[in-house]
Amino acid sequence: MNSSGTPGRGAVSVGALVDGYDCVLFDIDGVVRVGSQPIAGAGETVAAVRDRGIATAFVTNNASSTPAEMAGKLEAVGVAATPSDIVTSALVAAEMLDPGVRCLVIGMTGIHEALTQRGCAVVTDPQDADAVVVAFDRGLVWDDLRRATLALHNGARFLATNDDATFPSPEGLWPGNGSVVAALERSSGRTAEVAGKPHAPLLLAAAQRCNGGRVLFVGDRHETDIVGAAALGWDSALVLSGVTRPVDIPSLDPQPTFVLDSVVGLLRPSPA
Numbered sequence: 036m037n038s039s040g041t042p043g044r045g046a047v048s049v050g051a052l053v054d055g056y057d058c059v060l061f062d063i064d065g066v067v068r069v070g071s072q073p074i075a076g077a078g079e080t081v082a083a084v085r086d087r088g089i090a091t092a093f094v095t096n097n098a099s100s101t102p103a104e105m106a107g108k109l110e111a112v113g114v115a116a117t118p119s120d121i122v123t124s125a126l127v128a129a130e131m132l133d134p135g136v137r138c139l140v141i142g143m144t145g146i147h148e149a150l151t152q153r154g155c156a157v158v159t160d161p162q163d164a165d166a167v168v169v170a171f172d173r174g175l176v177w178d179d180l181r182r183a184t185l186a187l188h189n190g191a192r193f194l195a196t197n198d199d200a201t202f203p204s205p206e207g208l209w210p211g212n213g214s215v216v217a218a219l220e221r222s223s224g225r226t227a228e229v230a231g232k233p234h235a236p237l238l239l240a241a242a243q244r245c246n247g248g249r250v251l252f253v254g255d256r257h258e259t260d261i262v263g264a265a266a267l268g269w270d271s272a273l274v275l276s277g278v279t280r281p282v283d284i285p286s287l288d289p290q291p292t293f294v295l296d297s298v299v300g301l302l303r304p305s306p307a
């Protein structure tokens with residue numbers, strides 16, 4: 036660490052908190068950026084973790100952006116990333132389907148591209164759908180819910196990229212994908228399979244990118260990041276640069292392994 040509290044590139048301290056892990060998985064929003072703004076020292080910290088020989092990947096429930104788009108957004112805030120470093124809930128939802136499956140889709144570019152690359156077909160007639168795939172969609176209209184409900188009553192598989200209740204916006208909380216999933220669960224009497232955090236598929240797919248080993252998950256939201264990591268027996272670092280406030284911490288269950296002001300704390304001396 037330098038005097039400003041940010042790590043210098045290559046300034047490897049002995050016995051940092053991150054040592055002892057083979058793989059560090061970073062949530063994106065609230066961890067390495069806030070909206071389109073950088074978090075001070077995040078890019079240098081990610082680079083320093085990699086310099087220690089620790090594998091890294093970025094994990095996001097955001098199904099709207101493709102990995103290439105998300106890598107560009109990370110580069111824009113000073114975090115070096117390639118598309119292969121990014122694991123999205125859209126990518127993992129598509130991997131949960133066999134190639135050739137016909138999907139009725141609610142969602143934007145990220146899920147459409149992931150399904151197409153997987154070899155799935157996108158259909159609009161509920162009678163043709165083998166699966167209903169639900170991702171965040173700002174263009175959602177009642178007709179989407181009508182067709183999805185009909186397909187689900189026909190027995191189509193029910194898959195959601197994530198079940199986040201809300202989506203943070205500059206004006207406050209918007210309905211998240213979980214709100215739409217809840218509407219369809221109500222109308223169909225079915226329960227969705229979910230790819231994203233805190234459910235296991237996204238987290239396990241990300242760990243696989245790192246070739247496993249001892250995993251540390253770094254996130255800002257307890258109910259997705261810390262709960263999801265704990266369910267898999269992973270250590271977690273809760274950062275206070277996103278949605279969680281210090282006053283929230285005592286009541287959190289399960290407790291994170293570490294609480295850090297920001298991602299920069301990964302390089303602080305390890306607790307003995």
Ligand SMILES: [Mg+2]
Nearest residue numbers: 062064065255
């Ligand atoms: Mg987050």
